[in-house]
Amino acid sequence: EPEVTQTPSHQVTQMGQEVILRCVPISNHLYFYWYRQILGQKVEFLVSFYNNEISEKSEIFDDQFSVERPDGSNFTLKIRSTKLEDSAMYFCASRLGAQTTDTQYFGPGTRLTVL
């Protein structure tokens, strides 16, 4: 069964450094998402992406964050200058179509640790 993949599984970085989290959504999906989950807390929406542009973003997704689909398969989340509070699990998700009841498929996540 097709699945969303994410790399790396764990990223450790120093505060102030830039990180890029990578995702490969399911190949025929058109809608892409990033979520984060701080340890012990609920999953939070960051951004949704369709047709090569951001369609929605949360208040968390400020200027230090950016997303990109550099080619036909990868979907990346860049954090420009990491802060301690960016430490979290970051999940990528994809969805086939625009039906609001379409299933969202989540990747296994990247655990980001900022020291």
Add this chain to the structure above:
Amino acid sequence: KNQVEQSPQSLIILEGKNCTLQCNYTVSPFSNLRWYKQDTGRGPVSLTIMTFSENTKSNGRYTATLDADTKQSSLHITASQLSDSASYICVVSLTDSWGKFQFGAGTQVVVTP
């Protein structure tokens, strides 16, 4: 403020027993409600999706119910198995949104032998 509240926060059940998890939401305008299963350190996996017009939806041993009038949903797990040990998350979608879902904090279920 759009909120999704789940109860209980955690529960322990014996293998083979049934359990019911609750979800109350204040999200508006409401589009659909989803239940996800999240194993520790993994991404959420979709169990059920219900629109406001649906009252119940089943997926194997998982049965979700929805009362859009009272804004309550439940997830019933029948004949629990050890592999059911996970966090179960209620997620509500807004009508005008493609993915700006509101997540509950989850109910941590532990199934013991």
